[in-house]
Amino acid sequence: MNMRSSELGELVAFARIAREGSFRRAAAQLNLKPTTLSHTMRTLETRLGVRLLNRTTRSVSLTEAGRQLYDALEPALHDIEMAIETVNRFRERPAGQLRISMPRSAAEHLILPLFRRFSTRYPDITLEISANNGFVDIVKEGFDAGIRLGESLAPGMIAVRITPNMRRAVVGSPGYFARLPAPQTPHDLASHCCIGYRRIGSGELRRWAFAKDGEHLNIAVHGNLILDDASLMLIAAVQGAGLAYSEESHAAPLIASGRLIRVLEDWCPSFPGFYLYYSGRRQMSAALRALINTLTGALTEEETPHCPRKEDVPQATIPSLQTPVPSLDSLRGIARGVPTEGYRDRDDRDERY
Numbered sequence: 001m002n003m004r005s006s007e008l009g010e011l012v013a014f015a016r017i018a019r020e021g022s023f024r025r026a027a028a029q030l031n032l033k034p035t036t037l038s039h040t041m042r043t044l045e046t047r048l049g050v051r052l053l054n055r056t057t058r059s060v061s062l063t064e065a066g067r068q069l070y071d072a073l074e075p076a077l078h079d080i081e082m083a084i085e086t087v088n089r090f091r092e093r094p095a096g097q098l099r100i101s102m103p104r105s106a107a108e109h110l111i112l113p114l115f116r117r118f119s120t121r122y123p124d125i126t127l128e129i130s131a132n133n134g135f136v137d138i139v140k141e142g143f144d145a146g147i148r149l150g151e152s153l154a155p156g157m158i159a160v161r162i163t164p165n166m167r168r169a170v171v172g173s174p175g176y177f178a179r180l181p182a183p184q185t186p187h188d189l190a191s192h193c194c195i196g197y198r199r200i201g202s203g204e205l206r207r208w209a210f211a212k213d214g215e216h217l218n219i220a221v222h223g224n225l226i227l228d229d230a231s232l233m234l235i236a237a238v239q240g241a242g243l244a245y246s247e248e249s250h251a252a253p254l255i256a257s258g259r260l261i262r263v264l265e266d267w268c269p270s271f272p273g274f275y276l277y278y279s280g281r282r283q284m285s286a287a288l289r290a291l292i293n294t295l296t297g298a299l300t301e302e303e304t305p306h307c308p309r310k311e312d313v314p315q316a317t318i319p320s321l322q323t324p325v326p327s328l329d330s331l332r333g334i335a336r337g338v339p340t341e342g343y344r345d346r347d348d349r350d351e352r353y
Helices: 005-020 023-030 034-048 064-088 104-121 174-179 186-191 230-238 248-256 286-303 348-352
Strands: 053-055 060-062 096-102 125-131 145-149 157-161 166-172 208-212 215-219 244-247 261-263 274-279
Touching: 005 023, 005 034, 005 053, 005 064, 023 034, 060 064, 096 104, 096 286, 104 125, 104 145, 104 230, 104 248, 104 286, 125 286, 157 286, 166 208, 166 230, 166 248, 186 208, 186 215, 230 244, 230 248, 244 248, 248 261, 274 286
Parallel strands: 096 125, 096 145
Antiparallel strands: 053 060, 145 274, 157 274, 166 244, 166 261, 208 215
16 A cells, blocks of 8 residues: 555654553654643544554553554664665765663763864764663664673673773772771771772672682772762762762872872772673664774774874873862762662662772
């Protein structure tokens, strides 16, 4: 049968509502008003003569007819997207929108410092970042790719390394160490005030992991400040609130400036860094390939001595520390993270950085 473009648009809108489970989120993804999207669905249901969605004030669910339509429609829409993507490869420059899920630290210290270079090379690509420290099912949530630590990747994903191996660092301010002696072993942390980190996924307090000469320790630290953000932990450490457990490169500028002092360095081994990953069931788009090329190119440059390019953005530090540091009182209210539904409580290392 012949299908008008408006009818295809109705089906695309229906599929997005079914995927998001929300009129509001689907409307935002389609750049429509929720009222416009609701009218579109009423038109589709009237034309088909069946109810596709069960609507309440708080949720949207599929009827049996809606489920069967969505199951048949989703593969067809995917094929259309891939057909359009095939044409995209013939463009002089890749185009489209990329939705990427990643921890906040990856956005702050990895993606944003490279964005100027990426956008200069690929001005027709729009990059949408969802900074979420909890685990996200990128297929279910409709993301093109995700960025996580290598040890936290879901099975069945294709992964590309985009950073070198990483190390942890235990740091405190000069003022803090004027009051207390520096710990010589992880066991000495029992007598120190340590800034806690609340895991968003499980709601548990993170243990501090150490290893040396074949000995592996996971220390349950104690203190009177608990946060759910790695950058805030460093800010609090600069204020003298206690010891922070950070990713080495994030703390490095503060250590170099003398605002923080590192301890227990010989107890902090390296571990796999960040990987970009995507579903192996979907064909890679030209836009995603462009992002991967930018990230892996930067990794190669980082591992090989070179002269910096003029268009490169300098290595990111913590923006909050470039202005006067917030008072410690303003941080005391930030104490607990809210567990995220669906987080895989297997290895929460993503959330640490």
